[in-house]
């Protein structure tokens with residue numbers, strides 16, 4: 001035994017390193033039984049994660065800790081998440097490095113491998129995705145590769161449950177423990193000047209090329225490749241890409257919101273109704289009316305109204321997971337990339353936005369992968385415009401009540417979100433005086449494959465769990481508070497029936513409601529729902545249920561999403577145009593507080609944060625104002641209420657933005673002159 005082994009306690013650290021999208025997190029999940037997010041594209045993991053190797057995989061009595069790291073292409077990092085990886089292996093000195101190599105892309109992977117081999121830390125190589133490379137007919141001489149790299153090479157398929165090479169991988173990691181890794185290629189110099197780095201890179205590439213020549217035989221007549229290219233020419237086409245994406249999203253909304261969703265929601269709502277009846281019965285007549293209404297209308301009614309949308313959300317996320325897993329979402333990113341580059345965003349800005357459709361918080365956190373500070377902050381500011389999971393019940397409610405469950409409502413909200421992001425980016429790049437900045441980012445396209453139902457199911461249940469937890473905690477609490485605030489007046493007396501406008505809730509929300517008249521919705525109830533929406537967007541639905549005492553939005557008899565939608569529309573007293581304006585206002589004003597917290601953390605700058613929040617408020621206000629007033633003009637022939645009062649802030653806001661943009665343009669010109 002080496003002394004190093006003897007000195008260590010019985011804990012051993014194994015770092016998982018490799019290129020983005022090589023399968024590190026999949027392998028990590030398989031080794032530890034955890035469920036970290038896996039995605040079929042590069043840049044999914046942005047932070048290190050720790051876990052313990054399952055006993056079924058390693059017989060060792062020692063505690064084996066594995067650390068999943070973000071993907072990296074080299075030890076000299078270009079992005080902050082790449083530097084997490086190099087910092088970790090250099091400073092924390094793991095006992096063993098498992099280098100995950102994508103066997104379908106050997107030539108790209110080995111560059112990083114050759115650098116890892118120089119660190120004197122023992123390395124074991126996992127030749128991952130071996131199922132794919134075999135299918136493509138690529139033959140790799142594993143024993144020879146192992147000899148050339150002076151380290152064990154094990155073929156793995158981390159997506160398989162059995163016979164996946166993982167036991168062998170871990171046992172090899174235990175074998176090399178304590179040894180000093182030999183480096184088959186030694187870096188040319190320690191110095192960091194550009195010339196020597198370039199020379200080193202060149203020599204390293206040649207070294208890798210020689211190895212590939214010796215160990216790999218590729219099947220050149222790869223039909224799948226050309227077929228994929230053909231498909232991509234259509235799907236990722238400059239012009240066809242967008243309508244195809246729109247059609248796909250429309251399909252997703254149709255299935256989740258009008259076909260399958262209501263069917264399942266119906267069953268769930270039946271249960272919630274049953275619970276309501278049960279508790280009502282248990283309470284009998286002795287319980288005070290206040291407690292009764294708090295529990296029944298506030299808690300069960302309010303939370304139930306939100307929870308009723310659970311099946312719809314689960315189906316939507318199941319479908320989105322399938323789209324991501326089969327490789328389609330990466331194509332969408334390529335299509336969008338074209339627009340984004342024109343407005344000064346990084347191609348990398350797409351990933352946070354796609355993640356943001358689940359929840360804005362991880363989306364905003366994913367902006368960490370963007371190196372350029374302005375692009376990172378802009379992306380963090382704009383990502384919340386994507387409709388997240390919490391906004392879906394709001395969309396579904398309004399689509400059901402006012403638009404006959406139309407799938408176009410949800411689809412339009414997605415595309416409006418994208419449109420606003422592009423517009424916002426255009427404005428910000430000019431304000432910052434960087435309109436001449438260009439970004440170069442080549443997105444790597446994963447191959448198409450049959451999506452895994454299991455992975456989609458896992459992802460769906462993870463979302464469902466988060467949704468239920470949120471409904472049972474923060475939404476429940478908010479509904480209870482709203483119920484109390486609308487039951488009492490400031491003297492803490494229960495308000496009599498018919499005097500709802502004297503409640504605490506009404507008196508707090510009324511001034512806000514007044515400001516919203518030009519947008520088409522001046523009722524204090526609607527203002528209250530919009531305000532609670534800043535705590536969590538699901539609250540919009542919950543609060544509406546409480547303030548209008550609607551126990552259930554979802555129909556159990558008609559199998560439509562919303563029962564008696566005409567009645568509900570009547571209670572809310574909104575025209576369709578005003579309803580659309582209200583929906584837009586809730587979607588496109590600032591996100592919930594938690595997401596604003598994430599914005600703060602990633603922007604690391606107060607001026608950006610507050611300008612961002614101001615921008616989001618302005619955007620939501622202007623979009624809702626224009627929608628309501630123009631829509632009302634078109635449908636009734638005259639402007640809606642409060643046109644002039646809304647026009648003043650709108651004009652001032654737009655004027656101010658134009659002023660800032662002009663000033664930015666001058667800055668940009670000055671810069672251009674200086675550099676010329």
Ligand SMILES: Nc1nc2c(ncn2[C@@H]2O[C@H](COP(=O)(O)OP(=O)(O)OP(=O)(O)O)[C@@H](O)[C@H]2O)c(=O)[nH]1
Nearest residue numbers: 020021022023024025026043044045071129157158
């Ligand atoms: N066919 C096949 N697919 C795999 C295998 N391992 C991983 N994948 C897929 O490869 C994709 C990327 O997997 P991840 O585990 O997210 O990759 P990663 O290396 O953690 O990626 P980053 O976090 O972005 O660096 C996912 O779609 C996985 O399902 C494998 O052995 N075979």
Ligand SMILES: [Mg+2]
Nearest residue numbers: 024025044045
């Ligand atoms: Mg990962």
